[in-house]
Amino acid sequence: MSELHIVVCGSIVPDPLQTLAPMEGPTGWALKNEMMLPAVLDPWAGHALYEAAALAKKHPGSRVWLVSLAPKAKLQQVMMAVSQKAPFELVVADGPASGFTDSFETARVLAGAIKGIAGLDTGKLLLFGGWQSASRGSGAVMQMVGEMLGVTEQFQGVDKLTLRDDGSMEVKERVEGGAYQISVVSGAPAVFGWATGELPEPPNNPQIGMQNMQKNMPALMQAKPADLSGSGLKLSAVAVPQQRRETRVVKDVPVDDMAREIVEWLKA
Amino acid sequence: MSTVLFLAHTECDATLHKSALEALTAAKGLAEGLGHTLTVGIIGADVAAAADSVAGCGAKIYGVSGPGFADARYASDLAAAEAVARACEAQIIVAPATSRFSRALPGLAVRLEGRVDTHLSGLDVVGGQPVARRWFYRQRMEGTLTRSERPWVLTLDSGCAVPFSGAGKAEVEALSVDVSSVRTAVSGLECPSADQQTIRPDARVLLVAGAGWTKKQADGAVHVDVAEETILNFLTATKSSLGSSKSLVDISGEGHAVISFLTHMHQVGQTGSSPRHAKGLSTCCHGEEPHVVGWRFIGERRAINTDAGCGWAQGKCDVLYVADAFAVMKKVNELLG
Numbered sequence: 236m237s238e239l240h241i242v243v244c245g246s247i248v249p250d251p252l253q254t255l256a257p258m259e260g261p262t263g264w265a266l267k268n269e270m271m272l273p274a275v276l277d278p279w280a281g282h283a284l285y286e287a288a289a290l291a292k293k294h295p296g297s298r299v300w301l302v303s304l305a306p307k308a309k310l311q312q313v314m315m316a317v318s319q320k321a322p323f324e325l326v327v328a329d330g331p332a333s334g335f336t337d338s339f340e341t342a343r344v345l346a347g348a349i350k351g352i353a354g355l356d357t358g359k360l361l362l363f364g365g366w367q368s369a370s371r372g373s374g375a376v377m378q379m380v381g382e383m384l385g386v387t388e389q390f391q392g393v394d395k396l397t398l399r400d401d402g403s404m405e406v407k408e409r410v411e412g413g414a415y416q417i418s419v420v421s422g423a424p425a426v427f428g429w430a431t432g433e434l435p436e437p438p439n440n441p442q443i444g445m446q447n448m449q450k451n452m453p454a455l456m457q458a459k460p461a462d463l464s465g466s467g468l469k470l471s472a473v474a475v476p477q478q479r480r481e482t483r484v485v486k487d488v489p490v491d492d493m494a495r496e497i498v499e500w501l502k503a
Numbered sequence: 504m505s506t507v508l509f510l511a512h513t514e515c516d517a518t519l520h521k522s523a524l525e526a527l528t529a530a531k532g533l534a535e536g537l538g539h540t541l542t543v544g545i546i547g548a549d550v551a552a553a554a555d556s557v558a559g560c561g562a563k564i565y566g567v568s569g570p571g572f573a574d575a576r577y578a579s580d581l582a583a584a585e586a587v588a589r590a591c592e593a594q595i596i597v598a599p600a601t602s603r604f605s606r607a608l609p610g611l612a613v614r615l616e617g618r619v620d621t622h623l624s625g626l627d628v629v630g631g632q633p634v635a636r637r638w639f640y641r642q643r644m645e646g647t648l649t650r651s652e653r654p655w656v657l658t659l660d661s662g663c664a665v666p667f668s669g670a671g672k673a674e675v676e677a678l679s680v681d682v683s684s685v686r687t688a689v690s691g692l693e694c695p696s697a698d699q700q701t702i703r704p705d706a707r708v709l710l711v712a713g714a715g716w717t718k719k720q721a722d723g724a725v726h727v728d729v730a731e732e733t734i735l736n737f738l739t740a741t742k743s744s745l746g747s748s749k750s751l752v753d754i755s756g757e758g759h760a761v762i763s764f765l766t767h768m769h770q771v772g773q774t775g776s777s778p779r780h781a782k783g784l785s786t787c788c789h790g791e792e793p794h795v796v797g798w799r800f801i802g803e804r805r806a807i808n809t810d811a812g813c814g815w816a817q818g819k820c821d822v823l824y825v826a827d828a829f830a831v832m833k834k835v836n837e838l839l840g
Binding site for chain 1: 540575576577578581584601602603606607609610612613614618619620621622635638640641643644645646647648649650651652685686687688689690691692693694695699700701702703704708741766767768769770774782783784803804805807811817818819820821822823825826827830831832834835837838839
């Protein structure tokens with residue numbers, strides 16, 4: 236297969252170790268102190284990016300773009316770390332990365348940004364992203380971006396993508412009950428919503444980081460505000476469930492007694 | 504009169520999955536509450552038996568069937584769903600959030616110039632308006648929402664409604680859909696054998712294995728072989744489902760030993776699943792709130808941990824056994840026989 240044009244859609248999410256609380260503001264629901272929360276690249280988008288970089292490395296001449304809808308100041312902070320992981324060209328739409336924004340509006344902005352990429356050959360397009368996100372978690376954006384771009388061969392929950400010499404691709408998608416569906420698509424263009432993939436997070440490479448930031452800083456600086464105002468979505472309430480349980484702590488008790496109690500509970 | 508369309512696909516045995524029957528209950532309730540007409544659309548290789556199984560709902564039934572619709576493919580499933588939605592001029596479309604429909608139906612919102620909301624945890628009528636509930640930020644907060652756009656495509660997670668029951672003899676109006684241009688062919692499923700499969704969504708108990716199983720124990724050595732045997736013996740004896748608190752990708756990337764039968768799909772919480780089981784037993788798990796979202800839909804929860812203050816357990820589970828999981832689980836297995 237010749238060179239690939241891989242576009243990865245991915246945004247930022249609050250660091251998963253943070254405590255999150257919803258609050259209603261003048262522009263709708265948001266996270267309390269959202270702009271103060273440390274952020275990371277969405278984990279599934281990260282998997283997609285690392286898979287994209289690995290594929291591009293195997294196919295010389297390939298290009299990888301990371302298209303992100305996020306507040307650009309916050310995105311810049313995250314990119315300082317992500318840029319050291321893999322080479323890519325950044326495309327930025329400056330707007331909210333909130334889980335409470337409409338998935339359709341998010342898809343519309345991303346599709347518009349992708350259409351504006353100079354040099355992108357849609358005949359070679361592999362559109363990557365996460366099959367879910369750690370914010371909205373709709374698992375719907377990638378399908379809509381693909382549909383808006385006219386890409387109708389789509390896969391979700393992808394853990395493995397194998398490119399064949401004839402240009403066709405074998406895809407392993409997660410389905411119910413811990414099984415995989417194996418499909419073959421004749422070639423690009425296609426959409427791949429990645430699950431975790433099979434690659435670990437790459438180690439930091441400061442040299443790649445420097446190269447990335449040199450070409451990607453202008454994209455951050457020049458990012459245009461995204462318009463997500465077209466939604467009729469109304470959230471009437473958002474609440475963290477009352478989840479505290481009264482935990483009975485069993486300690487300083489013989490292992491045999493603990494095991495007996497667990498078995499009785501399992502059999503009850 | 505406006506139409507609420509219930510969409511379903513058949514399983515490989517030509518039946519409807521329980522989650523589809525649950526979504527039908529929600530769709531029927533929505534149609535009745537809104538005073539809309541309920542219509543059913545079924546997609547699959549052969550939809551006759553599936554249509555009969557829900558004939559008692561009294562709705563008109565459309566079918567898109569044939570070999571081209573036997574397998575789950577985005578393009579063919581979407582084309583079929585679009586044909587049914589256009590045939591009945593659906594204003595609201597309710598479907599189960601199966602992997603097949605989760606792949607295809609977001610695209611339907613674009614085709615119909617509508618909107619989509621997925622993985623709903625509830626669907627009601629409030630003040631004459633459809634109101635949906637869903638989780639945000641990995642099951643950490645639940646929101647209540649509605650929207651003005653139509654058509655509105657909704658997918659409902661499993662376990663959020665009572666399965667519909669009402670078989671009969673159905674009359675199906677067949678719709679013809681051309682999928683000859685689809686470029687994807689499904690070559691099969693890769694499933695572990697029933698004995699090897701340790702992800703069992705219908706199991707009563709979930710055993711969550713934490714990263715502690717693969718770390719140095721009191722003697723300063725790693726005992727992954729013992730961990731594997733202990734976990735497998737428990738799963739064999741109880742037919743429990745297995746989850747892991749960390750993905751295989753993360754563990755291998757950090758240079759830790761890996762339990763051989765854990766796959767990416769075992770992970771619960773964070774980037775994994777949020778399974779629904781009556782009981783959950785976590786072992787060697789550590790972490791705070793984000794790691795614990797895997798617990799969200801587990802009924803009774805117990806944990807074995809050497810740390811009495813562990814965030815995975817304190818306030819999250821009903822009973823915490825402060826002990827070495829290797830020793831406790833060995834004894835548990837002995838008692839289970």
